[in-house]
Amino acid sequence: MDINSYVDNVCLLARESSREISCITQTQKDSILNDLVNEIKKNREDIKSENKIDIEALKKSENFAESFIDRLLLNDLRIDAMIDSIVEIIAIDDPVGDIKELKTMPSGIKVGKMSMPLGVIAMIYESRPNVTIDASALSIKSGNSIILRGGSESIRTNIVLEKCVKKALQENNVNTNAVQLINKVDRKIVNELLVRNDSIDIVIPRGGKNLIKLVDEISSIPVLKHLDGICHVYIHEDADINKALEISVNSKTQRTGVCNAMETLIVDTNISEKFLPLLEEKLVEKKVELRGCSKTKKIINSVKDATQEDWETEYLDSILSIIIVEDLSGAINHISTYGSGHTDVIVTENDQVANSFLRNVDSSSVMHNASSRFADGFEYGLGAEIGISTNKLHARGPVGIEGLTNEKYIVIGDGNIR
Amino acid sequence: MDINSYVDNVCLLARESSREISCITQTQKDSILNDLVNEIKKNREDIKSENKIDIEALKKSENFAESFIDRLLLNDLRIDAMIDSIVEIIAIDDPVGDIKELKTMPSGIKVGKMSMPLGVIAMIYESRPNVTIDASALSIKSGNSIILRGGSESIRTNIVLEKCVKKALQENNVNTNAVQLINKVDRKIVNELLVRNDSIDIVIPRGGKNLIKLVDEISSIPVLKHLDGICHVYIHEDADINKALEISVNSKTQRTGVCNAMETLIVDTNISEKFLPLLEEKLVEKKVELRGCSKTKKIINSVKDATQEDWETEYLDSILSIIIVEDLSGAINHISTYGSGHTDVIVTENDQVANSFLRNVDSSSVMHNASSRFADGFEYGLGAEIGISTNKLHARGPVGIEGLTNEKYIVIGDGNIR
Numbered sequence: 001m002d003i004n005s006y007v008d009n010v011c012l013l014a015r016e017s018s019r020e021i022s023c024i025t026q027t028q029k030d031s032i033l034n035d036l037v038n039e040i041k042k043n044r045e046d047i048k049s050e051n052k053i054d055i056e057a058l059k060k061s062e063n064f065a066e067s068f069i070d071r072l073l074l075n076d077l078r079i080d081a082m083i084d085s086i087v088e089i090i091a092i093d094d095p096v097g098d099i100k101e102l103k104t105m106p107s108g109i110k111v112g113k114m115s116m117p118l119g120v121i122a123m124i125y126e127s128r129p130n131v132t133i134d135a136s137a138l139s140i141k142s143g144n145s146i147i148l149r150g151g152s153e154s155i156r157t158n159i160v161l162e163k164c165v166k167k168a169l170q171e172n173n174v175n176t177n178a179v180q181l182i183n184k185v186d187r188k189i190v191n192e193l194l195v196r197n198d199s200i201d202i203v204i205p206r207g208g209k210n211l212i213k214l215v216d217e218i219s220s221i222p223v224l225k226h227l228d229g230i231c232h233v234y235i236h237e238d239a240d241i242n243k244a245l246e247i248s249v250n251s252k253t254q255r256t257g258v259c260n261a262m263e264t265l266i267v268d269t270n271i272s273e274k275f276l277p278l279l280e281e282k283l284v285e286k287k288v289e290l291r292g293c294s295k296t297k298k299i300i301n302s303v304k305d306a307t308q309e310d311w312e313t314e315y316l317d318s319i320l321s322i323i324i325v326e327d328l329s330g331a332i333n334h335i336s337t338y339g340s341g342h343t344d345v346i347v348t349e350n351d352q353v354a355n356s357f358l359r360n361v362d363s364s365s366v367m368h369n370a371s372s373r374f375a376d377g378f379e380y381g382l383g384a385e386i387g388i389s390t391n392k393l394h395a396r397g398p399v400g401i402e403g404l405t406n407e408k409y410i411v412i413g414d415g416n417i418r
Numbered sequence: 419m420d421i422n423s424y425v426d427n428v429c430l431l432a433r434e435s436s437r438e439i440s441c442i443t444q445t446q447k448d449s450i451l452n453d454l455v456n457e458i459k460k461n462r463e464d465i466k467s468e469n470k471i472d473i474e475a476l477k478k479s480e481n482f483a484e485s486f487i488d489r490l491l492l493n494d495l496r497i498d499a500m501i502d503s504i505v506e507i508i509a510i511d512d513p514v515g516d517i518k519e520l521k522t523m524p525s526g527i528k529v530g531k532m533s534m535p536l537g538v539i540a541m542i543y544e545s546r547p548n549v550t551i552d553a554s555a556l557s558i559k560s561g562n563s564i565i566l567r568g569g570s571e572s573i574r575t576n577i578v579l580e581k582c583v584k585k586a587l588q589e590n591n592v593n594t595n596a597v598q599l600i601n602k603v604d605r606k607i608v609n610e611l612l613v614r615n616d617s618i619d620i621v622i623p624r625g626g627k628n629l630i631k632l633v634d635e636i637s638s639i640p641v642l643k644h645l646d647g648i649c650h651v652y653i654h655e656d657a658d659i660n661k662a663l664e665i666s667v668n669s670k671t672q673r674t675g676v677c678n679a680m681e682t683l684i685v686d687t688n689i690s691e692k693f694l695p696l697l698e699e700k701l702v703e704k705k706v707e708l709r710g711c712s713k714t715k716k717i718i719n720s721v722k723d724a725t726q727e728d729w730e731t732e733y734l735d736s737i738l739s740i741i742i743v744e745d746l747s748g749a750i751n752h753i754s755t756y757g758s759g760h761t762d763v764i765v766t767e768n769d770q771v772a773n774s775f776l777r778n779v780d781s782s783s784v785m786h787n788a789s790s791r792f793a794d795g796f797e798y799g800l801g802a803e804i805g806i807s808t809n810k811l812h813a814r815g816p817v818g819i820e821g822l823t824n825e826k827y828i829v830i831g832d833g834n835i836r
Contacts, residue, residue, distance in 0.1 A: 019754060023778050097777055103799065109788050111798045116780055118810050201810045222640060222811050243833035250835035336437060358828055359515055360441050362534055370527050370831025379836075380529045380827065381521065392536050392619045393640050394811040397827040409798065409815040410776055413788025415661035417668035418797075 007192040010147060010180055011199035014120045017177035018145035022117045024174060026094035029141050032172045033090045036137065037083050039164035044079055047164075050156040051129070058153045071127045072154055082133045085384050089137045092383040095402050096143045099410050109416050113407040117143035119201040121404065122193055123386075124215055126207035127151040132161045135204075136179045138386050140169075142404035145178045147193065147200070151207075152185040159183055194219040202404075204387050224399060226364075226390040228314045228340035229259030231372045234331040234357070236348035237270040241278065243369055244271075244347045248279055250371040251345065253286045257316045259388060260343050260365075260375040264311060264321045266331045269295065272324050276300045288318045295324040311338040328353055332360055339363060341390040343375040364390050364397035425610040428565060428598055429617035432538045435595035436563035440535045442592060444512035447559050450590045451508045454555065455501050457582035462497055465582075468574040469547070476571045489545045490572055500551045503802050507555045510801040513820050514561045517828050527834050531825040535561035537619040539822065540611055541804075542633055544625035545569040550579045553622075554597045556804050558587075560822035563596045565611065565618070569625075570603040577601055612637040620822075622805050642817060644782075644808040646732045646758035647677030649790045652749040652775070654766035655688040659696065661787055662689075662765045666697055668789040669763065671704045675734045677806060678761050678783075678793040682729060682739045684749045687713070690742050694718045706736045713742040729756040746771055750778050757781060759808040761793040782808050782815035 001009075040047070051074040058068060074082075095115045102112035121144050125131045132148055139146035150158045162181040169176045182189055194203060197220045204224045205215040216223045233251050235244045251262035267275060272295070280300040283290060291306040303322065310321040311334070325331050335344050343365040346357040354368040365375040375398065377385025382400030389395050395403030419427075458465070469492040476486060492500075513533045520530035539562050543549045550566055557564035568576045580599035587594045600607055612621060615638045622642045623633040634641045651669050653662045669680035685693060690713070698718040701708060709724040721740070728739040729752070743749050753762050761783040764775040772786040783793040793816065795803025800818030807813050813821030 022780065099776070105797060105799055107792070107797060109792055109797070114776065114784075119780075240833065246833055246835050254836050358517070358532065362440065362537075363826065365827040365829060366532075367829035368831065369833055370829050371835040373836040374525070374527055374829055374831075374834070375827070379523060379525060379527070381523055392824060394824075396824055406810060406812075406814055408781065409783040409793070411783060411785035411788050411792055413786065413792075415658065415664060415787055416792070417664050417789040418672050418791040 003186060003188050003192055006184065007189060007196065010182065010193075011120075011196050013177040014145045014147055014180060015199050017175040018117070018119050020175045021140065021145055021178040022096075022119070022143045024143065028172055028174065029094060029143070030090050032140055032168045032174060033086050033137055035168035035171050036133075036165060037086050039167050040079065040083055040133070043160060043164055044076070047074060047079060047157065047160050048076075050160045054154055054156045061153070068127060068153070072129065072157070074129055074157060078130060082130050085130070085134055086137045088383050089141050089401075092141065092401055094141065095405050102410070102412070107416060107418070108413065110412040112410045112412075114410050115402070115405040115407050117405055120145045120147065120199060122147045122149070122200045122203045122221070124149045124190060124203065124205045124211070125151065126211060127154045129154045129157040129161060131206055132158045132181070133165070134384055135386060136165045138384055138401060138404060140178065142401045144404055147180050147182065149182040149190055149193065155183065155185060191218055194221060197221045206387055222394070224387055224389050224391065224395065224403070226259060226340070226342055226388050229261070229342040230263050230312070230314050230338060230340040231260060231343045231345070232264050232266055232335050232339060233262045233345040233347065233372060234266040234335075235268060235271060235275055236328065236346055236350065236353055237268040238350040238353065239271060239275070239347040240349050241275060244275060245278055245282060247345065247347050247369065247371050249282050249286065251373060252283065252288060252320050253318070254371070254373050256318050258373075259314075260372050261316070262320065262345075262372050263313065263315055264323065264338070266334055267296075267322065267324050268331075269324050269326055272296070273299055276322070283320065286318070288320050290320055290322060292322040293324055296322045314340070328356060332357065335361055335363070342388070343367065343372045345370065345372050364388070421604060421606050421610055424602065425607060425614065428600065428611075429614050431595040432563045432565055432598060433617050435593040436535070436537050438593045439558070439563055439596040440514075440537070440561045442561065446590055446592065447512060447561070448508050450558055450586045450592060451504050451555055453586035453589050454551075454583055455504050457585050458497065458501055458551070461578060461582055462494070465492060465497060465575065465578050466494075468578045472572055472574045479571070486545060486571070490547065490575070492547055492575060496548065500548050503548070503552055504555045506801050507559050507819075510559065510819055512559065513823050520828070520830070525834060525836070526831065528830040530828045530830075532828050533820070533823040534826050535823055538563045538565065538617060540565045540567070540618045540621045540639070542567045542608060542621065542623045542629070543569065544629060545572045547572045547575040547579060549624055550576045550599070551583070552802055553804060554583045556802055556819060556822060558596065560819045562822055565598050565600065567600040567608055567611065573601065573603060609636055612639060615639045624805055640812070642805055642807050642809065642813065642821070644677060644758070644760055644806050647679070647760040648681050648730070648732050648756060648758040649678060649761045649763070650682050650684055650753050650757060651680045651763040651765065651790060652684040652753075653686060653689060653693055654746065654764055654768065654771055655686040656768040656771065657689060657693070657765040658767055659693060662693060663696055663700060665763065665765055665787070665789050667700050667704070669791055670701065670706060670738050671736070672789070672791050674736050676791075677732075678790050679734070680738065680763075680790050681731065681733055682741065682756070684752055685740065685742050686749075687742050687744055690714070691717055694740070701738065704736070706738050708738055708740060710740040711742055714740045732758070746774060750775070753779055753781070760806070761785065761790045763788065763790050782806070
């Protein structure tokens with residue numbers, strides 16, 4: 001079959017199955033997910049042995065790097081984590097199908113809203129095979145049909161995981177095409193999928209920035225994405241010094257390679273001489289490289305020159321850039337100019353200033369006196385997350401089941417006419 | 419200035435002004451809108467005389483048609499209607515800036531949401547000059563910056579209307595670039611605007627299907643749109659005959675050239691012999707042309723053959739296609755196959771069947787025992803509407819101020835770290 005016909009067929013099956021899975025009840029969905037947990041448990045040895053074959057193949061390839069192996073590896077601990085994630089998704093209330101906010105209008109009609117699945121999701125991801133299970137479970141719970149395209153290096157692992165999902169769908173008499181893994185490795189398939197805006201409602205890329213950029217450029221379908229996480233923590237002059245230190249250290253160092261880690265620290269000039277030496281001590285201890293503006297360099301020593309490029313860079317590493325500003329509006333201006341709209345934090349005991357920051361910073365998450373590391377679906381009570389969005393339309397911030405649905409209007413009359 | 423630099427400049431001014439207007443209070447917004455009402459009243463004669471010049475020019479052009487004149491005309495009645503529309507928008511509560519749904523999470527952080535303006539809107543429309551005022555007022559109230567591109571035939575009218583808006587902004591010391599009218603008529607400007615996805619957050623085309631299709635094809639920015647309104651009314655076997663007749667007649671004939679008018683009637687076979695002759699009588703009286711399936715033709719006489727093409731056509735005219743189905747699932751299948759996801763209605767006294775229809779039909783508005791003509795922002799209590807969306811993402815159905823905003827996450831802690 002040529003690529004065009006192959007993708008035609010995948011899209012057709014997705015669209016057909018989407019109608020069916022959009023209508024099943026929460027009980028059916030949870031029964032599928034419970035069966036999925038059992039299938040994974042039953043096939044644990046198979047999953048590990050197929051994963052071993054993927055890893056051996058990767059080791060022999062040119063692209064081999066230890067970090068790739070780590071991403072690809074599924075051991076018992078990680079399989080248990082996949083199961084835990086499904087159990088979490090089972091615990092979430094189904095957002096689909098209830099009539100909400102029903103109000104009577106002057107004409108006599110009642111108008112309300114009902115959440116509905118988006119339809120068909122295409123998930124394009126790199127090597128982590130747990131995405132296959134996470135995305136399938138979120139998609140089933142939200143009533144969507146999903147097309148999965150994982151990395152070629154994890155193909156055998158993904159095939160056995162897909163089998164578990166399809167078995168669970170089948171046991172509940174639900175069309176197994178609600179979850180389809182692209183099991184051909186040809187890269188042209190992705191390009192072909194990304195222009196099927198008649199069949200696919202949303203594309204979710206998950207992986208490095210290059211993957212996301214590529215998907216976004218090619219796609220004629222809306223892409224749920226964030227490109228950068230250039231997150232700021234702003235220490236206002238009325239900050240509590242201890243909170244400021246704890247939040248700064250945690251935002252930068254709790255994990256450095258993640259999108260919600262702080263990349264730039266903004267400090268009010270009035271608190272900088274008191275705060276920066278204390279922070280320097282803690283961050284040097286944690287081996288964080290500091291890069292600062294000229295004013296910062298006058299206050300602390302172990303700091304290199306920060307250039308324009310630093311303000312625009314997501315380090316994803318143990319590096320922090322520091323800028324001193326005059327006041328709140330200086331901080332907001334820096335964030336508006338260089339931020340990526342992901343997550344920005346203010347530390348202050350002054351509620352009026354905090355409220356002004358919360359109102360005027362237009363990022364997907366804006367925080368007061370909390371670590372930027374909290375920007376996460378699980379921490380926000382969404383259960384698992386399918387991704388983080390810095391889009392201005394549809395879902396912003398961590399996206400869980402609700403972001404995979406949208407609301408239609410429901411009108412109830414008693415023979416009303418205009 | 420070449421087109422590229424011209425559009426660069428418009429986009430830059432829009433982005434700058436968007437930061438400012440996104441932060442103003444409801445009091446400021448309403449003061450601008452009140453001043454806009456006064457400006458329109460003050461400039462009433464100017465508006466009418468510029469409009470007369472536009473109309474004279476149109477009459478001399480090759481494209482001249484009476485319906486074009488009607489669309490372009492601004493008389494006192496229509497100017498009053500524009501003013502009423504602003505007054506309605508003033509009455510709407512500002513959705514922007516309040517923290518909603520604040521909940522304490524197990525970690526101790528409080529997580530809530532805040533509605534924010536989308537940023538920059540580009541509105542591409544045809545000759546009706548009232549759109550200039552409606553769109554400006556909705557955009558100001560929702561805190562967005564807007565770029566307006568009206569039809570070339572209404573350029574002089576639009577320029578004087580834009581002046582009124584800018585005067586109102588200026589009187590309130592708000593950056594007047596929050597509303598910018600493209601006053602050059604070069605068509606290439608639209609093509610250039612539609613690829614500025616770094617500067618513009620959403621495109622809203624308003625006009626004929628060809629305009630919308632064109633905008634959607636060129637645009638790399640999300641487009642809020644509906645292409646077709648192929649709306650269905652389904653008469654279930656348990657329908658009340660009088661309600662069924664009233665709703666059918668009203669949905670088809672109250673206005674025929676609008677997107678929420680019925681195009682196809684679906685009738686249960688068990689009620690068809692009783693219902694169709696009564697309906698035929700009423701619709702023939704209203705001079706509606708009937709086109710039916712073979713079963714329909716056996717029951718009523720004044721009906722032509724309906725072909726496949728009829729099920730796929732938005733007539734926007736006094737024509738109705740009729741199909742007889744076996745049951746609810748036959749009706750839902752027809753709607754899923756041929757519908758445009760705009761508005762679909764069931765008429766029945768059986769609530770269980772109605773609920774199944776409301777749940778399983780995935781259109782932007784789904785109705786029970788009400789005329790499809792109710793699918794409208796004003797009827798839904800949204801105040802004015804900027805358009806109707808059949809998109810699956812972001813806003814669905816009639817879109818008012820709320821659809822011009824989106825929610826960011828707000829996190830409030832007390833020094834919390836992960």
